[in-house]
Amino acid sequence: MDEGNDARSKEVVRLWRAWRTAHEMIADRRSTDEGSSQSSCLGSERLVRLMLGSRRCDLRVRVLMRQQEYELAEDEIKISLDRFRSDYCNPDGSVNRGKLQFSARPSDAMLRKNTPPKTDSDPDPTPDCGPVWVEFLSDTSFGVGQIRNFAKYIITNQYKTGIMITHGALSPAARKSLASVENLAKIECFLEEDLLVNITHHELVPRHVLLSREEKTALLKRYRLKETQLPRILQKDPVARYLGLKRGQVVKIIRTSETAGRYASYRLCV
Template structure:
């Protein structure tokens, strides 16, 4: 198997970087050096010969409670044999979650295999094109913070609502997929307040997502699940919390958007 072309090396370098960022946002341990690796360092790491199969890596959460493989198959179309080989490796190493980064997609039989083993193994599939840029840092994507089970219960108790009453976010939503969210998980969504916000503050919010200063945000919540069927008469409750400059200050209940809070919570995402 020959090394990738210069163009392909540039592509997989960016894709792998996004994978590292995505796993850190899910609470896995990822070194800064891995996310900040330059293209030259990336090539040197593989002694000048970069192959997709060699890009595979394994990451763990701080308490080793959860591990995840990231596979980079070389085949254009991924068949059932490749998926089964990955499952065998995962089973041998007691790893129950994996991300498969494909160039085009899965064959119908591979998709059927993925669905068949879903009860025991969680195998997510992303196309390389989806990972060339990190959707989380897109200007039009608001901040999403997955809640822990404890935080979810506190939210439902606070507003005396049931899960079925929360507005939905589909499991296929790009941000839900980015965080690997599963049915029943709740995500907090932070949006900047436009009214009364200076143009400079708006610019700061849009352009500095990686290092946000304190920003005033509206907070809403969504639960991961399918769309409600038309025959189900369940009243949905939209929970909106107005932002505040400081949570500890008096006045309206709200939240401060800033990067420290995001990083501190990353390890809590389950």
């Protein structure tokens, strides 16, 4: 095999892993009832493992969407490397990044769970979740123009969240541009290399579960706490980014100890 073919083959595998991880990431972002059974938790972990890679990224992202109760087809989640080559590669064997894009919509059950209760001031509350759009950008440089075009697409098509995956770092100006549109659309940015491995599958990373609004309220009431009294997790923390945490959300972190067995702690995203 010549060097060109070898490089293309490595790129295919790399993007396949990132593609799967991206799907796993989306599937992992649903809120999970604290009262869910252990088998339910284990099932969610298996789904996450499916979703993080390009083939692995693609599967990981789609599995994540499934765990959040995003509507995804089984064959999308379990895509094989051979099918990834067939569906997303050019005749010369290189990956066509223009095809590496997908969307997912939350199920009715997910929408109900993530809709705040009606009040006199807000009789028709908007769900906290919504459609998500994921795209692998093919541009060789990533500046303000790419951010604006991506944000315009997300807003025009009424996506709740947009995830852009790049193979190069954003310019400082592009990062400032991201902050300027955050009131209009939630846009997240990942490097392809960040998704080659699903960090939540590492044995040293405990399971993180996002609490729903009601679960957070019940937690604070049970322990008679203000949310500012909870330990914190930074929004830029790798697992917080993977889960798409917003400031003010709370995650339950489940650890296993040889002496204490299985125990949980809670952190507030800041």
